[in-house]
Amino acid sequence: MSDYQKIATAIEFIRQQALQQPSLADIAEHVHLSEFHFQRLFSRWAGVSPKRYLQALTLQNAKQKISQQQSLFDTTLDVGLSSQSRLHGHFVKLDAVTPSEYKTAGLGLTLYYGLHPTPFGFAFVALSDKGLNQLDLLDNDDITFGLNKLKQTWPNATLQHDQPKCQQVIERIFYHNSQEHHHKSAVTPLSLWVKGTNFQINIWRALLRIPAGELATYSDIAQTINKPNAVRAVGSAIGANPLAFIIPCHRVLRKDASLGGYRWRETRKQAMLAREEVRATKR
Structure with missing residues (x-):
C-alpha cells in the first residue's frame, strides 16, 4: 500500500467517524500503524501534524472559508x-x-x-x-x-x-x-x-x-x-x-x-x- 493509499484510508475513516471525533490512536490503528509511524508518515505527506490537518478537514472550517x-x-x-x-x-x-x-x-x-x-x-x-x-x-x-x-x-x-x-x-x-x-x-x-x-x-x-x-x-x-x-x-x-x-x-x-x-x-x-x-x- 502506497503512502497516499494509507492516507486516503485514514481520511475516509475520519469522514465516516466524524461525529465520534476519532483520536490519533484510533486512526493509526485503522491503517495498521503505530501512532509514531502514522504521525511520521502523515507529517511527511502533508507537511503538518495530523491534528492540524484534521482541523482543515472539518465542515465548519469549509463553511467559514467560503x-x-x-x-x-x-x-x-x-x-x-x-x-x-x-x-x-x-x-x-x-x-x-x-x-x-x-x-x-x-x-x-x-x-x-x-x-x-x-x-x-x-x-x-x-x-x-x-x-x-x-x-x-x-x-x-x-x-x-x-x-x-x-x-x-x-x-x-x-x-x-x-x-x-x-x-x-x-x-x-x-x-x-x-x-x-x-x-x-x-x-x-x-x-x-x-x-x-x-x-x-x-x-x-x-x-x-x-x-x-x-x-x-x-x-x-x-x-x-x-x-x-x-x-x-x-x-x-x-x-x-x-x-x-x-x-x-x-x-x-x-x-x-x-x-x-x-x-x-x-x-x-x-x-x-x-x-x-x-x-x-x-x-
Missing part, C-alpha cells in the same frame, strides 16, 4: 477570463482545441503519455507539443483506463509512451517547491491544450483563478461567467474537466460546504483541499 473568502474570490476573478492564470506562483496558459483539430480527431498529431506516482495516487498524463490535454488520477498503476480514454478522445492520433517527457510535467504540477522548478515555472508557462465547448472552456478558465487554499461554490462560478441561473450547467462543465488537480475543480463545493462529488473520488478531493489549506496557512 464565508470569509467571498470578497477575495470576487476580487481574484474580477481580472477577467483570459487564457493565462497563476498556479503555485507560476503561469498556466490554457488554449482550446480548434474546430479543425477537433474534426480531424488527432490526424497527424503525436500524443505522449505516461503513468506516474503523485501525492494523490497514480496519475495518467497525456500531452502534445501544444500542451497537456489529459490528467487522470487513479487508484493503482493500471494504465488501461487512461490509455483507453486517450484513444477514444483522439482516435486518429499517434500515441507514444514517453515517461521522461511526461515526468517533467508531473514535477511542475505536483513538486513545484524546488528552486529549479520555481525558476523554470516563472519563465515558461505550463501550457494546457484542451478539448471542450466554449462554455466549458470559460468554466475551466474560471477554475484556474481559484487560488490554492481557497474555496468557491458552484454559484460563485456561475456568477463569474455572468450566468447566475446556470448552476447545473456549470456543475456539468466542472464534471467534464479533463485535467485533475491542475484545473482545480476540487476547490468548488456546494453552498452548504459539502464536497459535491468528485469523479476522481471524494476522499481524494478532501485530501487535496486539506493539504492545500494547511500549506497555504504556513506561508
Whole structure:
C-alpha cells in the first residue's frame, strides 16, 4: 500500500467517524500503524501534524472559508477570463482545441503519455507539443483506463509512451517547491491544450483563478461567467474537466460546504483541499 493509499484510508475513516471525533490512536490503528509511524508518515505527506490537518478537514472550517473568502474570490476573478492564470506562483496558459483539430480527431498529431506516482495516487498524463490535454488520477498503476480514454478522445492520433517527457510535467504540477522548478515555472508557462465547448472552456478558465487554499461554490462560478441561473450547467462543465488537480475543480463545493462529488473520488478531493489549506496557512 502506497503512502497516499494509507492516507486516503485514514481520511475516509475520519469522514465516516466524524461525529465520534476519532483520536490519533484510533486512526493509526485503522491503517495498521503505530501512532509514531502514522504521525511520521502523515507529517511527511502533508507537511503538518495530523491534528492540524484534521482541523482543515472539518465542515465548519469549509463553511467559514467560503464565508470569509467571498470578497477575495470576487476580487481574484474580477481580472477577467483570459487564457493565462497563476498556479503555485507560476503561469498556466490554457488554449482550446480548434474546430479543425477537433474534426480531424488527432490526424497527424503525436500524443505522449505516461503513468506516474503523485501525492494523490497514480496519475495518467497525456500531452502534445501544444500542451497537456489529459490528467487522470487513479487508484493503482493500471494504465488501461487512461490509455483507453486517450484513444477514444483522439482516435486518429499517434500515441507514444514517453515517461521522461511526461515526468517533467508531473514535477511542475505536483513538486513545484524546488528552486529549479520555481525558476523554470516563472519563465515558461505550463501550457494546457484542451478539448471542450466554449462554455466549458470559460468554466475551466474560471477554475484556474481559484487560488490554492481557497474555496468557491458552484454559484460563485456561475456568477463569474455572468450566468447566475446556470448552476447545473456549470456543475456539468466542472464534471467534464479533463485535467485533475491542475484545473482545480476540487476547490468548488456546494453552498452548504459539502464536497459535491468528485469523479476522481471524494476522499481524494478532501485530501487535496486539506493539504492545500494547511500549506497555504504556513506561508
